[in-house]
Amino acid sequence: MTEIELICKKAKAAAPRLATIGAAIKNSALMAMADAFEASRAAIFEANKIDLAAAEANGISGAMLKRLELTDKKIDQMADGVRQIAQLPDPVGETIEGYLRPNGMEVRRVRVPLGVIGIIYESRPNVTADAAALCLKSGNAVILRGGSEAINSNLAIAKIINDAITPIGVPEGAIQIIETTDRAAARELMTMKPYIDCLIPRGGKGLIQTVVQNSTIPVIEHGDGNCHVYVDGAADLKMAEEIAFNAKVQNPSVCNAAETLLVSEHIADRFLPVICKRLADAGVEIRADEKARAIVPGLKEATDDDWATEFLDLIYALKVVSGIDEAIEHIGKYGTKHTEAIVTEDYTAARRFTSEVDAAAVFVNVSTRFTDGYEFGKGAEMGISTQKLHARGPMGVEEMTTYKYVVTGSGQLRG
């Protein structure tokens, strides 16, 4: 039996016990986990230093090094995040619907954990803590497979977690991490369908594509966010300026930041000079189509690739469109079904946009930056799902569950 198979078997054995362990133990374990992160900073930093040294030796760049580095602040955030997860309502056991059939059978649909979740992720070692906590809260066993670049940090965090939660009564095998970092181990994990109920890749496009192509286990994709803000001809232009600016500048490196600004030609003359100056002052590079460049001279020319790119940076593609039809068409062609926003005071335009744009989240007069578990009032999340099956948008603890039909009767037979 391989290491992967052994881990899978252990997880599958732990899953039924985790499903019925109850909220009290799960929440105590989460609080203990948070305390342990704070108490074990030294051990985490020591392991993290090894990863950082290896990364530097491999010539890894600044942004990636930064994601890899664990600081006091990041450990505080890890602990706080886990405490917040402990405080969420327990999703397990909820009766989603229940009714009586004419033949006297009582049918209930009851929320239960998925079972075993596999998570394949890159770079940021704090994902180890987040993912472990979300899976424990939702009653799932988890198998973590982090990237080689963070392996020492990940193993240290996983050890701290297990040392903290085992004495509280969480079954062995609930939270496991794969020590082998070669690709073959990841590939093997993707075929462990008899043991794993759901696979979640967290990382770049390449990682997600590899998992989708090779997994026989159902996958939940957290894809790119090529999000748009469309400023309609009937927009409140001051509001549009604030939303267009906030959606790009407040945090350009996240999936719900806007990447392309679409502007109706009816207000482009008035709106573009104002927004372009404001963006330029904030250091945003604008890549604009011909019509926009005719209104604001000196803007960089947009290529076709720019419409399809998730910049995750202070770069904004800008296009003047004839109106809502062209905006919806452009979003349909280039959007990634994440978050799309319209700014308008026109009732019919707002109604058409929310109805016709196909995305996890469609917004009217709100910054794209709000697509987030906390901002939606649902708490911590595994990520934003851009697929349509199972979960769409923020994937929190509730989305990490399924249901079973519980039917009770008094001897009903099928006639």
Next chain:
Amino acid sequence: MTEIELICKKAKAAAPRLATIGAAIKNSALMAMADAFEASRAAIFEANKIDLAAAEANGISGAMLKRLELTDKKIDQMADGVRQIAQLPDPVGETIEGYLRPNGMEVRRVRVPLGVIGIIYESRPNVTADAAALCLKSGNAVILRGGSEAINSNLAIAKIINDAITPIGVPEGAIQIIETTDRAAARELMTMKPYIDCLIPRGGKGLIQTVVQNSTIPVIEHGDGNCHVYVDGAADLKMAEEIAFNAKVQNPSVCNAAETLLVSEHIADRFLPVICKRLADAGVEIRADEKARAIVPGLKEATDDDWATEFLDLIYALKVVSGIDEAIEHIGKYGTKHTEAIVTEDYTAARRFTSEVDAAAVFVNVSTRFTDGYEFGKGAEMGISTQKLHARGPMGVEEMTTYKYVVTGSGQLRG
């Protein structure tokens, strides 16, 4: 561009229009479809005869020929089924949840169609009608890919459908069938991820495995039903006899029929002689473990394979277990997470069984045969999902939808 790509593009173009077409047009189209089946019997029989002749020439067996054959009664059922689907509530547009955030944003989660559904199926040509109707009702475009053995029947039915629904205003491309029956076309379909949101295989194990292995599109599996009836030591033995008998005999060829009968050793002496005689009288072959054969001499010996087999026939595996622990363990090892039933008057046994057994449906004192969209009061279904992501149990029109977050505000920015 290949035939498959062309079909996919057409479906994707039709999807947004189907999503907003409204219940009135969809239901009129469904009624027209049902009328057309009844009015076009001659054309259906003619096409079906070609398939039947080819099947006989290929030496295809009795049961499969029967599934392939379309009779007057089957066409009546097709038409009735479609009319029933027309009468279901429209799932599209429902606000699943809605609330106001402290910052004034209104968040609504609204039910929308999945988009484009691909269905790969075998043998029974009436699936063409069922699947087309369910997809239309749920606002999805559908691409149908039936087996070569039924291709003439399938094409005839698809033509009748499109001739009936196009004049009513259903967009072209809403219901399409792939004419090419070679494997390469099916394989190509499984990689059309940019166009298809969900793939549903309907057929035998081989077909489902091929789709799971090769698809990059999310798949909803309708797996085997290796269902169990466990007769507990505290069962009402008369009720247990009726349920054990009904679960096997009422229709042995369907996925929610029971395949293994587990009997507590505490009542085996009294129960087995009665149930075995009743089953034998109905022509059921019993394959029993050693303990059962010691109580009822002359029973055939069960092999290990029998515990894992979905017989879909008048064959019942029979095992005496020490009690609920062994029953739950046996089901965990051999069950396919479809439907599992306990017969008991013991409160704690009932509670443990429904909590600890991991299946789409867990029943107390009810025949396994009730896992079905109609029996659950939800109407027609695509099948019974045995996976945990997205839909579990009966997959009706509601389960053929997803949701989008619609957020409306007044200029909210992320701080």
